[in-house]
Amino acid sequence: MRANSSLTATIAAWSFLTLLGTPALGQSATGGAAADTANDPIRTLVSRLELEKYKATVKGLTQFGDRRQGTKRNRDAVDWIEAQLKSYGCTNTERITYMYQPPAPQRQAQDSAAIAARRAAAARGTQAQGGGRIRGNRARTGVNTDSLKQPDARIRAINAEPTTPGQRQEVYCTKVGTTHPDEMYIVGGHMDGHGWGEAANDDGSGTAIVMELARVFSSPDVQTDRSIRFILWNNEETGLNGARAYVEQRQALQGKESPAGSKKYPEPKWLGMIQHDMMMWDHGMPRADGTVSPEQRPEADVNIEFQSNSKMMEGSQKLAWVFHRANELYATDYPAQVGPHMTNTDSAPFQDIIPAISLRENERGREIGAGWDPNWHQPTDVFTTYSDKDFRLGLNAAQTTLGAVAQLTGATVKK
Numbered sequence: 136m137r138a139n140s141s142l143t144a145t146i147a148a149w150s151f152l153t154l155l156g157t158p159a160l161g162q163s164a165t166g167g168a169a170a171d172t173a174n175d176p177i178r179t180l181v182s183r184l185e186l187e188k189y190k191a192t193v194k195g196l197t198q199f200g201d202r203r204q205g206t207k208r209n210r211d212a213v214d215w216i217e218a219q220l221k222s223y224g225c226t227n228t229e230r231i232t233y234m235y236q237p238p239a240p241q242r243q244a245q246d247s248a249a250i251a252a253r254r255a256a257a258a259r260g261t262q263a264q265g266g267g268r269i270r271g272n273r274a275r276t277g278v279n280t281d282s283l284k285q286p287d288a289r290i291r292a293i294n295a296e297p298t299t300p301g302q303r304q305e306v307y308c309t310k311v312g313t314t315h316p317d318e319m320y321i322v323g324g325h326m327d328g329h330g331w332g333e334a335a336n337d338d339g340s341g342t343a344i345v346m347e348l349a350r351v352f353s354s355p356d357v358q359t360d361r362s363i364r365f366i367l368w369n370n371e372e373t374g375l376n377g378a379r380a381y382v383e384q385r386q387a388l389q390g391k392e393s394p395a396g397s398k399k400y401p402e403p404k405w406l407g408m409i410q411h412d413m414m415m416w417d418h419g420m421p422r423a424d425g426t427v428s429p430e431q432r433p434e435a436d437v438n439i440e441f442q443s444n445s446k447m448m449e450g451s452q453k454l455a456w457v458f459h460r461a462n463e464l465y466a467t468d469y470p471a472q473v474g475p476h477m478t479n480t481d482s483a484p485f486q487d488i489i490p491a492i493s494l495r496e497n498e499r500g501r502e503i504g505a506g507w508d509p510n511w512h513q514p515t516d517v518f519t520t521y522s523d524k525d526f527r528l529g530l531n532a533a534q535t536t537l538g539a540v541a542q543l544t545g546a547t548v549k550k
Contacts, residue, residue, distance in 0.1 A: 141334040176548040177541045181465045181534050183351045185455055188524065189530050192343035195219070196326070197333035197518045200290060204235065204327045204370045205298030210479035212326055216367050217306045219346060224353035225308035225365065233380035235370055263500035265444060265478025274421035274506025285331040285514035294331050305377045307366035310352045312359050312403075312544065319362035319403035321538055322348060323378070323481055324411040325332050325371030332516035334494075336508070336525075339412030339518075342367055343496075350538060352546070360401045360545030368481045371412075386488065405542070407454050408491040409536060411481035414529040415495045415521055416508045427509050431524035436470050437462060437532045438495045441474035442486050448451045450490035451477075458492065461538035462531070469531040476500050494532050 143302070148441040171430070203503075217228050261268045285291045312318065324341030328334025349365040372375035388402035417435035418428045429441070439458045441451035455473045462471035477483070478500050482491040493499070497507050510516040 136523075137428060144459070147329065155180065175454055176546060177538055178465065179548050180351055180357065180541050180546060181537050183345060183354070184530060184533050184537060186527060186530050187361075188350075189343055189347055189533065190526050191206070191525075192219075192346050193335055193339045193529075195527070196342055197321070197335050197337040199517075201330060201332055201334045201388070202296070202326055202540050203298055204303060204373060205300065206296045208293060208305070209295065209327055209369070211365075213297040213304055213369070214308055216342070217347065220306070220308045220349055220353075220365070220541055223346075223350040224355065225310065227311075227371050228306055228308040230304045231381050231384060232304050233384070234301065235373065235376055236294075236530035237298075237373065239438050244467070254275060263476065263498075264504055265440075265476035265500035267474075267498070267501045269501055269505045271505075272421045274423075274425040274427065274509060276504065276506050276511060278512040280331075282331055284468045288516070290333060290514075291331070293332075301378075301531060303369050304370040304376065305367060305381075307364055308353075309348060309365070309421075310357075310359055310363040310544075312362040314360045316362055316398065317392070317400040319364050319408050320543060321364045321366060321408040321485070322411075322536065322540060323366045323368055323408065325368040325377070325481055327369050327372055327377075329372050329513045330512035331511070333518055334516055335518045335521065336415045336516050337413045337511060337520050338371070338411070340414035340496075340529045341494075342537065344411045344414060347533055348537055348540070350390040352487045352541075356549045358547050358549065359482045359541075361406065361543070361546055362400075363540060364403075371481055375484055379486045382484045382488070395424045404484060405485070405489045407489055408453075408457075408482050408485040409495040409540070410491070411482050411494050411495075411532060411536070412480040412493060412499075413503065413508065414494065415422075415496055415525040417528055419507070420483060421501075421506050425506070427507065431522065431528065435496075435524075435528055437466070437470050437528070437535055438474055438498055439471050439535075440474045440477035440493045440495060440499065441491070442477040442483070443490070444479075445486035447486060447488065447490050451486065451492055453491055454490040455492045458535055458539045461542065462535040465538035466534045469528055471535060474498050480486050494536065525529060 199208045202212045325338045326342045334384040368377040390404040419432040477493045482493045486493040
Protein backbone atom coordinates (compact mmCIF):
# COMPACT_ATOMS: atom_id res chain seq x y z
CA MET A 136 0.00 0.00 0.00
CA ARG A 137 2.80 2.44 0.83
CA ALA A 138 4.49 1.91 -2.54
CA ASN A 139 1.23 2.48 -4.41
CA SER A 140 0.52 5.59 -2.33
CA SER A 141 3.97 7.00 -3.08
CA LEU A 142 3.49 6.31 -6.79
CA THR A 143 0.14 8.10 -6.77
CA ALA A 144 1.71 11.04 -4.95
CA THR A 145 4.58 11.28 -7.41
CA ILE A 146 2.28 11.15 -10.45
CA ALA A 147 -0.04 13.79 -8.99
CA ALA A 148 2.87 16.06 -8.07
CA TRP A 149 4.39 15.71 -11.54
CA SER A 150 1.05 16.50 -13.18
CA PHE A 151 0.54 19.63 -11.09
CA LEU A 152 4.06 20.94 -11.55
CA THR A 153 4.05 20.22 -15.28
CA LEU A 154 0.84 22.25 -15.50
CA LEU A 155 2.69 25.12 -13.85
CA GLY A 156 5.70 24.78 -16.13
CA THR A 157 8.04 23.95 -13.24
CA PRO A 158 10.10 20.79 -12.69
CA ALA A 159 8.83 18.08 -10.36
CA LEU A 160 10.33 17.70 -6.93
CA GLY A 161 13.55 15.76 -7.13
CA GLN A 162 14.09 16.76 -10.77
CA SER A 163 16.51 19.25 -12.24
CA ALA A 164 15.29 22.15 -14.37
CA THR A 165 16.23 20.22 -17.51
CA GLY A 166 14.03 17.27 -16.56
CA GLY A 167 16.73 14.87 -15.42
CA ALA A 168 17.13 13.43 -11.95
CA ALA A 169 18.85 15.74 -9.47
CA ALA A 170 22.19 14.00 -9.13
CA ASP A 171 23.81 16.13 -6.43
CA THR A 172 21.57 16.44 -3.39
CA ALA A 173 24.38 18.20 -1.52
CA ASN A 174 23.98 21.13 -3.93
CA ASP A 175 20.20 21.07 -3.96
CA PRO A 176 19.21 24.70 -3.28
CA ILE A 177 15.97 23.60 -1.64
CA ARG A 178 17.84 21.40 0.82
CA THR A 179 20.06 24.38 1.57
CA LEU A 180 17.01 26.50 2.34
CA VAL A 181 15.37 23.84 4.48
CA SER A 182 18.56 23.53 6.53
CA ARG A 183 18.13 27.19 7.53
CA LEU A 184 15.04 26.27 9.56
CA GLU A 185 16.09 25.60 13.15
CA LEU A 186 14.15 24.24 16.11
CA GLU A 187 15.36 26.92 18.53
CA LYS A 188 14.48 29.76 16.15
CA TYR A 189 11.02 28.29 15.62
CA LYS A 190 10.50 27.99 19.38
CA ALA A 191 11.73 31.55 19.91
CA THR A 192 9.21 32.88 17.39
CA VAL A 193 6.34 31.03 19.12
CA LYS A 194 7.61 32.34 22.46
CA GLY A 195 7.70 35.89 21.10
CA LEU A 196 4.06 35.64 20.07
CA THR A 197 2.97 34.39 23.50
CA GLN A 198 4.15 37.60 25.19
CA PHE A 199 0.84 39.06 23.92
CA GLY A 200 -1.29 36.41 25.60
CA ASP A 201 -4.12 35.00 23.52
CA ARG A 202 -3.97 37.95 21.05
CA ARG A 203 -7.75 38.13 20.98
CA GLN A 204 -9.08 40.33 18.17
CA GLY A 205 -10.38 43.76 19.13
CA THR A 206 -7.85 44.33 21.93
CA LYS A 207 -4.62 46.28 22.41
CA ARG A 208 -2.70 43.02 22.84
CA ASN A 209 -3.88 41.98 19.39
CA ARG A 210 -2.83 45.31 17.86
CA ASP A 211 0.52 45.14 19.66
CA ALA A 212 1.07 41.63 18.27
CA VAL A 213 0.36 42.88 14.72
CA ASP A 214 2.96 45.62 15.24
CA TRP A 215 5.47 43.08 16.57
CA ILE A 216 4.92 40.72 13.65
CA GLU A 217 5.45 43.54 11.20
CA ALA A 218 8.68 44.59 12.93
CA GLN A 219 9.94 41.00 12.86
CA LEU A 220 9.18 40.63 9.15
CA LYS A 221 11.08 43.84 8.40
CA SER A 222 14.03 42.64 10.48
CA TYR A 223 14.19 39.50 8.32
CA GLY A 224 14.50 41.61 5.17
CA CYS A 225 10.86 41.24 4.12
CA THR A 226 10.61 45.01 4.18
CA ASN A 227 7.71 45.60 1.77
CA THR A 228 5.16 45.01 4.52
CA GLU A 229 1.56 46.14 4.03
CA ARG A 230 -1.69 45.84 5.94
CA ILE A 231 -5.25 44.92 5.15
CA THR A 232 -7.70 47.13 7.05
CA TYR A 233 -11.34 46.18 7.53
CA MET A 234 -14.18 46.67 9.99
CA TYR A 235 -15.50 43.95 12.25
CA GLN A 236 -18.89 44.31 13.87
CA PRO A 237 -19.90 41.26 15.93
CA PRO A 238 -23.54 40.16 16.01
CA ALA A 239 -25.92 42.08 18.26
CA PRO A 240 -26.34 40.54 21.74
CA GLN A 241 -29.77 39.05 20.97
CA ARG A 242 -28.56 37.53 17.71
CA GLN A 243 -25.35 36.46 19.42
CA ALA A 244 -27.37 34.60 22.04
CA GLN A 245 -29.42 32.97 19.29
CA ASP A 246 -26.26 32.07 17.40
CA SER A 247 -24.69 30.67 20.57
CA ALA A 248 -27.77 28.55 21.20
CA ALA A 249 -27.70 27.30 17.61
CA ILE A 250 -24.01 26.52 17.87
CA ALA A 251 -24.56 24.66 21.14
CA ALA A 252 -27.37 22.66 19.52
CA ARG A 253 -25.19 21.79 16.54
CA ARG A 254 -22.35 20.74 18.82
CA ALA A 255 -24.68 18.57 20.88
CA ALA A 256 -25.98 16.94 17.70
CA ALA A 257 -22.43 16.45 16.45
CA ALA A 258 -21.45 14.87 19.76
CA ARG A 259 -24.24 12.32 19.30
CA GLY A 260 -23.56 11.72 15.62
CA THR A 261 -20.65 10.43 13.60
CA GLN A 262 -20.44 13.05 10.84
CA ALA A 263 -17.40 15.31 11.18
CA GLN A 264 -17.20 18.94 10.10
CA GLY A 265 -15.75 19.14 6.62
CA GLY A 266 -16.78 15.56 5.85
CA GLY A 267 -15.83 12.09 7.02
CA ARG A 268 -16.85 10.09 10.08
CA ILE A 269 -15.81 10.47 13.69
CA ARG A 270 -14.62 7.14 15.06
CA GLY A 271 -13.33 5.91 18.40
CA ASN A 272 -13.25 7.73 21.74
CA ARG A 273 -14.21 11.37 22.07
CA ALA A 274 -13.47 14.08 24.60
CA ARG A 275 -15.32 17.31 25.32
CA THR A 276 -14.29 20.41 23.35
CA GLY A 277 -15.26 24.08 23.40
CA VAL A 278 -14.00 27.61 24.02
CA ASN A 279 -13.09 28.55 27.57
CA THR A 280 -14.58 31.92 28.58
CA ASP A 281 -13.83 31.73 32.32
CA SER A 282 -10.78 33.79 33.30
CA LEU A 283 -10.52 31.98 36.64
CA LYS A 284 -9.68 28.73 34.87
CA GLN A 285 -6.33 30.30 34.00
CA PRO A 286 -4.19 29.62 37.11
CA ASP A 287 -1.38 31.98 36.06
CA ALA A 288 -2.16 35.48 37.33
CA ARG A 289 0.29 37.03 34.85
CA ILE A 290 -1.52 35.52 31.86
CA ARG A 291 -4.91 36.46 33.33
CA ALA A 292 -3.76 40.06 33.56
CA ILE A 293 -2.48 40.12 29.96
CA ASN A 294 -5.79 38.74 28.68
CA ALA A 295 -8.04 40.90 30.85
CA GLU A 296 -9.05 43.51 28.26
CA PRO A 297 -12.31 42.47 26.52
CA THR A 298 -12.80 42.70 22.77
CA THR A 299 -14.51 45.73 21.25
CA PRO A 300 -15.95 46.22 17.75
CA GLY A 301 -14.24 48.34 15.13
CA GLN A 302 -11.27 48.52 12.81
CA ARG A 303 -9.04 45.48 12.39
CA GLN A 304 -5.72 45.07 10.62
CA GLU A 305 -3.55 42.18 9.46
CA VAL A 306 -0.02 42.35 8.08
CA TYR A 307 1.68 40.72 5.11
CA CYS A 308 4.91 40.96 3.14
CA THR A 309 5.91 39.65 -0.27
CA LYS A 310 8.92 37.94 -1.80
CA VAL A 311 8.79 39.32 -5.33
CA GLY A 312 9.55 36.86 -8.12
CA THR A 313 12.30 37.73 -10.59
CA THR A 314 10.78 36.30 -13.80
CA HIS A 315 7.07 35.96 -12.94
CA PRO A 316 6.39 38.72 -10.39
CA ASP A 317 2.78 38.73 -11.58
CA GLU A 318 2.09 35.24 -10.12
CA MET A 319 2.23 34.18 -6.48
CA TYR A 320 1.50 31.63 -3.80
CA ILE A 321 -0.13 32.80 -0.56
CA VAL A 322 1.29 31.29 2.65
CA GLY A 323 -0.76 32.04 5.76
CA GLY A 324 -1.49 31.43 9.42
CA HIS A 325 -3.81 33.28 11.83
CA MET A 326 -2.27 35.32 14.63
CA ASP A 327 -5.37 35.78 16.81
CA GLY A 328 -6.60 33.36 19.47
CA HIS A 329 -8.85 33.11 22.51
CA GLY A 330 -9.54 30.89 25.52
CA TRP A 331 -7.51 32.68 28.24
CA GLY A 332 -4.20 31.02 27.38
CA GLU A 333 -1.32 32.18 25.20
CA ALA A 334 -2.61 30.71 21.92
CA ALA A 335 0.79 29.05 21.58
CA ASN A 336 -0.49 26.26 19.36
CA ASP A 337 -3.70 27.83 18.01
CA ASP A 338 -2.25 29.53 16.19
CA GLY A 339 1.14 30.71 17.39
CA SER A 340 2.53 27.51 15.90
CA GLY A 341 1.19 28.30 12.42
CA THR A 342 2.05 32.00 12.62
CA ALA A 343 5.62 31.11 13.57
CA ILE A 344 5.89 28.82 10.54
CA VAL A 345 4.85 31.64 8.20
CA MET A 346 7.27 34.05 9.86
CA GLU A 347 10.15 31.57 9.72
CA LEU A 348 9.48 30.93 6.04
CA ALA A 349 9.49 34.69 5.43
CA ARG A 350 12.85 34.87 7.20
CA VAL A 351 14.42 32.15 5.06
CA PHE A 352 13.02 33.33 1.72
CA SER A 353 13.94 36.96 2.49
CA SER A 354 17.65 36.19 2.73
CA PRO A 355 19.50 38.35 0.14
CA ASP A 356 21.04 35.28 -1.52
CA VAL A 357 17.62 33.71 -2.26
CA GLN A 358 15.75 34.33 -5.51
CA THR A 359 12.41 32.94 -6.68
CA ASP A 360 10.90 32.98 -10.16
CA ARG A 361 7.39 33.51 -8.79
CA SER A 362 6.26 35.66 -5.89
CA ILE A 363 5.32 34.46 -2.40
CA ARG A 364 3.05 36.36 -0.02
CA PHE A 365 3.41 35.71 3.70
CA ILE A 366 0.27 36.80 5.56
CA LEU A 367 -0.85 36.62 9.17
CA TRP A 368 -4.63 36.64 9.26
CA ASN A 369 -6.67 38.31 11.99
CA ASN A 370 -10.19 37.45 13.18
CA GLU A 371 -9.94 33.77 12.29
CA GLU A 372 -11.62 32.78 15.53
CA THR A 373 -14.69 34.92 14.76
CA GLY A 374 -15.40 33.33 11.38
CA LEU A 375 -12.36 33.75 9.11
CA ASN A 376 -13.16 37.46 8.83
CA GLY A 377 -9.61 38.57 8.02
CA ALA A 378 -9.20 36.08 5.19
CA ARG A 379 -12.66 36.94 3.84
CA ALA A 380 -11.77 40.65 3.90
CA TYR A 381 -8.60 39.93 1.93
CA VAL A 382 -10.52 38.05 -0.76
CA GLU A 383 -13.15 40.79 -0.97
CA GLN A 384 -10.59 43.57 -1.27
CA ARG A 385 -7.89 41.93 -3.38
CA GLN A 386 -9.40 39.28 -5.67
CA ALA A 387 -10.30 41.70 -8.47
CA LEU A 388 -6.80 43.23 -8.43
CA GLN A 389 -5.01 40.04 -9.42
CA GLY A 390 -2.34 40.32 -12.10
CA LYS A 391 -2.87 44.03 -12.77
CA GLU A 392 0.29 46.03 -13.36
CA SER A 393 0.36 49.27 -11.35
CA PRO A 394 1.47 51.79 -12.38
CA ALA A 395 1.13 50.73 -16.01
CA GLY A 396 4.50 49.84 -17.51
CA SER A 397 6.19 49.54 -14.11
CA LYS A 398 6.32 45.73 -14.10
CA LYS A 399 5.01 45.94 -10.54
CA TYR A 400 1.99 43.92 -9.48
CA PRO A 401 0.46 44.93 -6.12
CA GLU A 402 -1.69 41.78 -6.25
CA PRO A 403 -0.08 39.06 -8.37
CA LYS A 404 -2.30 36.32 -9.78
CA TRP A 405 -3.08 33.72 -7.11
CA LEU A 406 -1.67 30.29 -7.94
CA GLY A 407 -2.44 28.59 -4.64
CA MET A 408 -3.10 29.20 -0.94
CA ILE A 409 -1.41 27.28 1.88
CA GLN A 410 -2.72 27.68 5.45
CA HIS A 411 -1.07 26.58 8.73
CA ASP A 412 -3.32 26.17 11.77
CA MET A 413 -2.48 24.19 14.96
CA MET A 414 0.74 22.38 14.16
CA MET A 415 2.20 20.89 17.35
CA TRP A 416 -0.07 18.45 19.20
CA ASP A 417 -0.47 14.92 17.84
CA HIS A 418 -0.74 12.81 20.99
CA GLY A 419 -3.36 10.39 19.74
CA MET A 420 -6.99 9.57 20.41
CA PRO A 421 -8.47 10.36 23.84
CA ARG A 422 -8.59 7.46 26.25
CA ALA A 423 -11.93 6.06 27.38
CA ASP A 424 -11.93 8.47 30.34
CA GLY A 425 -11.42 11.47 28.02
CA THR A 426 -7.78 12.13 28.92
CA VAL A 427 -5.05 12.39 26.30
CA SER A 428 -1.47 11.15 26.54
CA PRO A 429 1.02 13.87 27.59
CA GLU A 430 3.58 12.46 25.11
CA GLN A 431 3.75 13.02 21.36
CA ARG A 432 2.87 9.72 19.74
CA PRO A 433 5.67 8.00 17.77
CA GLU A 434 3.46 7.84 14.67
CA ALA A 435 2.70 11.59 14.74
CA ASP A 436 2.38 13.17 11.30
CA VAL A 437 1.64 16.37 9.42
CA ASN A 438 -1.89 16.41 8.02
CA ILE A 439 -2.24 18.05 4.60
CA GLU A 440 -5.91 18.68 3.85
CA PHE A 441 -7.91 19.81 0.84
CA GLN A 442 -11.70 20.05 0.57
CA SER A 443 -13.18 17.42 -1.72
CA ASN A 444 -16.45 19.38 -2.06
CA SER A 445 -14.78 22.57 -3.28
CA LYS A 446 -14.91 23.88 -6.84
CA MET A 447 -11.11 23.66 -7.04
CA MET A 448 -10.92 20.14 -5.64
CA GLU A 449 -8.77 18.72 -8.45
CA GLY A 450 -6.12 21.42 -8.27
CA SER A 451 -6.18 21.43 -4.47
CA GLN A 452 -5.67 17.67 -4.32
CA LYS A 453 -2.72 17.88 -6.70
CA LEU A 454 -1.23 20.68 -4.62
CA ALA A 455 -1.61 18.54 -1.49
CA TRP A 456 0.33 15.70 -3.10
CA VAL A 457 3.12 18.12 -4.06
CA PHE A 458 3.42 18.91 -0.36
CA HIS A 459 3.31 15.22 0.53
CA ARG A 460 6.25 14.60 -1.78
CA ALA A 461 8.14 17.57 -0.34
CA ASN A 462 7.67 16.11 3.12
CA GLU A 463 9.21 12.82 1.99
CA LEU A 464 12.22 14.66 0.59
CA TYR A 465 12.85 17.37 3.16
CA ALA A 466 11.11 16.77 6.52
CA THR A 467 13.51 15.36 9.09
CA ASP A 468 11.27 13.49 11.54
CA TYR A 469 7.55 13.24 10.90
CA PRO A 470 5.80 12.01 7.73
CA ALA A 471 2.74 13.56 6.11
CA GLN A 472 -0.67 12.25 5.14
CA VAL A 473 -3.21 13.76 2.76
CA GLY A 474 -6.88 14.07 3.65
CA PRO A 475 -9.96 15.44 1.81
CA HIS A 476 -11.79 17.26 4.64
CA MET A 477 -10.24 20.72 5.01
CA THR A 478 -12.52 22.94 7.07
CA ASN A 479 -12.74 25.81 9.58
CA THR A 480 -9.58 27.72 8.71
CA ASP A 481 -8.45 30.64 6.56
CA SER A 482 -7.97 28.60 3.40
CA ALA A 483 -11.75 28.10 3.18
CA PRO A 484 -12.50 31.53 1.58
CA PHE A 485 -10.06 30.59 -1.21
CA GLN A 486 -11.11 26.99 -1.83
CA ASP A 487 -13.60 27.74 -4.63
CA ILE A 488 -11.27 30.25 -6.31
CA ILE A 489 -7.79 28.67 -6.39
CA PRO A 490 -6.10 25.45 -5.22
CA ALA A 491 -6.09 25.68 -1.42
CA ILE A 492 -4.75 23.38 1.29
CA SER A 493 -4.30 23.43 5.06
CA LEU A 494 -1.50 21.90 7.14
CA ARG A 495 -2.50 20.73 10.62
CA GLU A 496 -1.46 18.54 13.53
CA ASN A 497 -4.56 16.32 13.07
CA GLU A 498 -7.60 16.18 10.81
CA ARG A 499 -9.61 19.27 11.72
CA GLY A 500 -13.11 17.85 11.78
CA ARG A 501 -12.64 14.18 12.50
CA GLU A 502 -9.90 14.38 15.14
CA ILE A 503 -9.54 17.89 16.58
CA GLY A 504 -13.33 18.14 16.61
CA ALA A 505 -13.47 14.89 18.61
CA GLY A 506 -11.19 16.19 21.35
CA TRP A 507 -7.78 14.94 20.27
CA ASP A 508 -6.24 18.27 21.40
CA PRO A 509 -7.31 19.06 25.00
CA ASN A 510 -5.54 22.45 24.84
CA TRP A 511 -7.66 23.76 21.97
CA HIS A 512 -9.13 27.14 23.04
CA GLN A 513 -8.19 26.38 26.65
CA PRO A 514 -6.02 28.07 29.34
CA THR A 515 -3.49 25.25 28.86
CA ASP A 516 -2.56 26.47 25.37
CA VAL A 517 0.61 28.07 26.72
CA PHE A 518 4.24 27.80 25.66
CA THR A 519 5.26 25.63 28.63
CA THR A 520 2.69 22.95 27.77
CA TYR A 521 4.69 21.80 24.74
CA SER A 522 7.81 19.63 24.58
CA ASP A 523 10.57 19.71 21.98
CA LYS A 524 8.84 16.77 20.27
CA ASP A 525 5.75 18.95 19.89
CA PHE A 526 7.73 21.90 18.56
CA ARG A 527 9.58 19.57 16.20
CA LEU A 528 6.27 18.54 14.60
CA GLY A 529 5.68 22.21 13.82
CA LEU A 530 9.21 22.49 12.46
CA ASN A 531 8.56 19.51 10.17
CA ALA A 532 5.48 21.26 8.82
CA ALA A 533 7.67 24.28 8.09
CA GLN A 534 10.19 22.03 6.30
CA THR A 535 7.36 20.53 4.26
CA THR A 536 5.98 23.90 3.17
CA LEU A 537 9.38 25.41 2.49
CA GLY A 538 10.37 22.45 0.32
CA ALA A 539 7.15 22.55 -1.70
CA VAL A 540 6.92 26.34 -2.09
CA ALA A 541 10.59 26.62 -3.00
CA GLN A 542 10.01 24.11 -5.80
CA LEU A 543 6.76 25.70 -6.96
CA THR A 544 8.32 29.16 -7.14
CA GLY A 545 11.66 28.09 -8.64
CA ALA A 546 13.82 29.12 -5.68
CA THR A 547 17.59 29.32 -6.09
CA VAL A 548 20.47 30.30 -3.81
CA LYS A 549 23.14 32.59 -5.19
CA LYS A 550 26.72 31.46 -4.59
